[in-house]
Amino acid sequence: MKKLNFLSFALIAMVFFTGSIANAQTTNIVEAAVASEDHTTLVAAVKAADLVGVLTGEGPFTVFAPTNAAFDALPEGTVTNLLKPENKATLTAVLTYHVIAGKFNAEDVIGLIKNNYGEATVATVAGGELTLSLEDGNVIVTDANGNSATVIAADLNQTNGVIHVIDTVLLPKM
Secondary structure (H helix, E strand, C coil), rough: HHHHHHHHHHHHHHHHCCCCCCCCCCHHHHHHHHHHHHHHHHHHHHHHHCCCHHHHHCCCCCEEEEEHHHHHHHCCCCCHHCCCCHHHHHHHHHCCCCCEECCCCCHHHHHHHHHHCCCEEEEEECEEEEECCCEECCEEEEECCEEEEEEEEEEEEEECCEEEEEEEECCCCC
16 A cells, blocks of 8 residues: 555656656756746745755755645735745745755655654754654654645655655744
8 A cells, every 4th residue: 555655656746847757866956846837936935035055955855845735825925925035034944944954755754654653753954843654645744833744746856855745834833
């Protein structure tokens, strides 16, 4: 059952990042996000926070990348407010909360969860923590506020790490 879900992640990844699978290991994390029509809000936020240089760096990084729909689900005005220059520090904190130092493919994440009795806590680049678990064969990422995101596409390998697409924006304690 788990192998079927892993295969499903790979197939979904091809839908979300058209072209990036064919270019795996030739594009970096930012280039892959730019190529995705489902991540235009994330790309705009990364640019507004001046994180392009960091996320095009050597890494490796594991990025839990929220879709446009995930950003759209935030309360009205949240994204617009975060993109204002005076809120750059908050935006940076939110974005780096989605990043883990190191490259953790789906197999690594699932192994970490299983080796920690069904729930693993990982440190983010922002200094916070995310909790990883499995629910009905899906990887669930829970933020410090108890909000949960489901990984809907996994193992989008890039030259400087890996992207896992999620359906919810994760928020650190502020």
